[in-house]
Amino acid sequence: MSDAYGDRGNKDASITNPKGMGSRIPEASGESFASPGGPFLIGENMTAGYGAGPDILHDCTIAVDQGEIAVIVGPNGAGKSTGMKAVFGMLDMRQGHVRLDGEDITGLSPQDRVAKGMGFVPQTSNIFTSMTVEENLEMGAFIRTDDFSDTMAQVYDLFPILKEKRLQAAGELSGGQRQQVAVGRALMTQPKVLMLDEPTAGVSPIVMDELFDRIIEVARTGIPILMVEQNARQALEIADKGYVLVQGANAYSGTGKELLADPEVRKSFLGG
Amino acid sequence: MDFLNALIAFANFVFIPGVAYGSQLALGALGVTLVYGILRFSNFAHGDTMAMGAMATVLITWLFQSWGISLGPLPTALLALPFGILFAIGLLLGTDRMIYRFYRVQKAKPVILVIVSLGITFIYNGLTRFVIGADDQNFFDGQRFIISAREFKASTGLPEGLSFKTTQGITIVTAIIVVAALFWFLNKTRAGKSMRAYSDNEDLALLSGINPERVVMITWIIVASLATIAGVLYGLDKSFKPFTYFQLLLPIFAAAIVGGLGNPLGAIAGGFVIAFSEVTITYAWKKVLVYLMPEPLEPSGLVQLLSTDYKFAVSFVILLIVLLFKPTGLFKGQSV
Numbered sequence: 340m341s342d343a344y345g346d347r348g349n350k351d352a353s354i355t356n357p358k359g360m361g362s363r364i365p366e367a368s369g370e371s372f373a374s375p376g377g378p379f380l381i382g383e384n385m386t387a388g389y390g391a392g393p394d395i396l397h398d399c400t401i402a403v404d405q406g407e408i409a410v411i412v413g414p415n416g417a418g419k420s421t422g423m424k425a426v427f428g429m430l431d432m433r434q435g436h437v438r439l440d441g442e443d444i445t446g447l448s449p450q451d452r453v454a455k456g457m458g459f460v461p462q463t464s465n466i467f468t469s470m471t472v473e474e475n476l477e478m479g480a481f482i483r484t485d486d487f488s489d490t491m492a493q494v495y496d497l498f499p500i501l502k503e504k505r506l507q508a509a510g511e512l513s514g515g516q517r518q519q520v521a522v523g524r525a526l527m528t529q530p531k532v533l534m535l536d537e538p539t540a541g542v543s544p545i546v547m548d549e550l551f552d553r554i555i556e557v558a559r560t561g562i563p564i565l566m567v568e569q570n571a572r573q574a575l576e577i578a579d580k581g582y583v584l585v586q587g588a589n590a591y592s593g594t595g596k597e598l599l600a601d602p603e604v605r606k607s608f609l610g611g
Numbered sequence: 612m613d614f615l616n617a618l619i620a621f622a623n624f625v626f627i628p629g630v631a632y633g634s635q636l637a638l639g640a641l642g643v644t645l646v647y648g649i650l651r652f653s654n655f656a657h658g659d660t661m662a663m664g665a666m667a668t669v670l671i672t673w674l675f676q677s678w679g680i681s682l683g684p685l686p687t688a689l690l691a692l693p694f695g696i697l698f699a700i701g702l703l704l705g706t707d708r709m710i711y712r713f714y715r716v717q718k719a720k721p722v723i724l725v726i727v728s729l730g731i732t733f734i735y736n737g738l739t740r741f742v743i744g745a746d747d748q749n750f751f752d753g754q755r756f757i758i759s760a761r762e763f764k765a766s767t768g769l770p771e772g773l774s775f776k777t778t779q780g781i782t783i784v785t786a787i788i789v790v791a792a793l794f795w796f797l798n799k800t801r802a803g804k805s806m807r808a809y810s811d812n813e814d815l816a817l818l819s820g821i822n823p824e825r826v827v828m829i830t831w832i833i834v835a836s837l838a839t840i841a842g843v844l845y846g847l848d849k850s851f852k853p854f855t856y857f858q859l860l861l862p863i864f865a866a867a868i869v870g871g872l873g874n875p876l877g878a879i880a881g882g883f884v885i886a887f888s889e890v891t892i893t894y895a896w897k898k899v900l901v902y903l904m905p906e907p908l909e910p911s912g913l914v915q916l917l918s919t920d921y922k923f924a925v926s927f928v929i930l931l932i933v934l935l936f937k938p939t940g941l942f943k944g945q946s947v
Contacts, residue, residue, distance in 0.1 A: 353653070356873060364817065450821075479819055
């Protein structure tokens with residue numbers, strides 16, 4: 340029997356427009372409370388999944404402290420991106436807590452977390468393709484009511500190519516430039532912590548090196564960065580802290596150097 | 612050969628009515644295209660939203676007329692229009708709160724919302740007829756013509772008359788103002804940009820701190836205003852009859868799709884394409900041709916390609932041609 344609630348009829352673009360449609364966001368209580376101690380941002384013992392679906396994360400812990408770069412690596416389907424989304428409140432948390440700057444924010448919606456100072460760059464569709472680069476940055480600063488022109492100038496300093504292309508539609512840019520727009524957009528809120536989901540996905544090795552340099556530059560300005568990366572070796576080299584996830588659970592963790600030196604990690608994830 | 616008279620006949624019977632009708636369709640299509648771009652479904656209830664908004668305006672116009680309030684040469688309906696818009700805003704926000712929101716929260720597939728809007732169409736449709744009846748209602752007052760055919764003939768001495776109705780003038784002027792305001796809003800204001808951002812990428816809009824419920828609310832407010840203005844202008848120009856608004860749905864959707872769904876500029880262009888196709892194909896060209904042709908070649912028939920009874924077929928055929936050869940519409944259908 341065919342699925343009555345399936346995707347039939349949704350491909351008729353003359354009546355429906357699924358392009359750009361959002362994902363379901365779990366209901367949030369909107370409550371946060373003080374919970375001092377611990378790292379700056381931590382997703383602690385998270386067990387989470389989408390809607391009523393199966394658990395994808397199992398007792399998974401990810402954290403980043405002030406002035407650090409924390410990197411999450413692991414095989415495909417290990418739940419790296421899911422872990423990031425869980426920290427951002429886009430998954431239904433069954434167990435565990437998310438704490439930011441001494442505050443328990445498990446009950447907050449993603450919008451509220453943005454207001455609390457979290458910046459998130461998703462892996463895909465991370466720019467407004469039909470809007471200009473400048474409009475993308477303006478949208479990044481949407482929650483700010485003060486004058487954000489100095490922040491925009493900082494972003495243009497960090498990514499000079501964006502200033503050149505500021506009146507061009509972001510969708511017309513190259514892969515590397517799009518990623519710069521995406522990171523720039525997230526920086527516009529002046530976040531207290533930046534979360535990047537595979538910022539180097541689909542860009543050439545040269546552009547990748549450049550992006551890594553820029554990310555280190557951002558980290559030097561004092562913003563802690565939590566990052567998911569496919570290029571495990573390169574990412575662990577710049578990481579203060581590394582997490583290896585396997586099937587939604589922590590397999591190994593330690594400093595970047597420790598993980599690079601760990602023979603088990605080398606054998607299973609770094610190709611010897 | 613009488614080129615001047617041919618031109619006047621053309622302007623009188625084709626150009627001016629076409630521009631006025633095109634403006635009305637464009638305003639309607641803008642509402643449809645905004646819902647498609649931002650709420651991601653085709654709102655079949657749009658025609659009946661126009662009817663509801665126009666109905667409220669008609670009732671308030673009658674009230675004002677009974678109080679003896681008038682705008683002199685302009686129709687009193689213009690004074691009642693803001694109240695009609697407020698009614699339509701309340702209606703759409705209430706409908707959204709009670710019905711659409713339920714599906715939006717669950718991220719229901721757009722096709723489900725299309726069917727939901729069809730149900731709402733029938734409810735609005737029934738309500739309109741229940742309140743004001745199914746018959747023609749006249750609510751026009753004020754001066755009928757800006758230029759009347761008789762005055763034109765007298766002042767120019769030409770045999771062919773040109774008339775320009777007040778309602779046509781109001782339609783065109785209002786459409787220009789509304790379209791300019793809408794484009795300014797979408798491209799220059801923070802709220803307008805947030806609507807475009809939400810249309811482009813909902814999740815990222817959320818990550819930027821844009822409140823989706825607020826975007827949806829602003830969208831319904833704009834759609835209600837556009838629908839009421841289009842409905843009242845159409846009602847003033849022709850007459851207010853609930854069923855015609857349901858029928859208007861076809862040319863309005865044709866306009867939006869021809870222009871490229873989700874593209875406001877396309878909606879306007881599409882409105883004029885549909886309007887002029889309808890008018891030129893159903894107009895009896897004999898009069899113009901008699902002026903233009905040398906006597907032996909003058910047509911004896913009416914030179915009317917299609918009876919006006921079949922005018923909806925025109926929208927349908929254009930729609931089919933566009934969907935067959937350029938499915939994204941004349942202007943690239945893109946997110947608003």
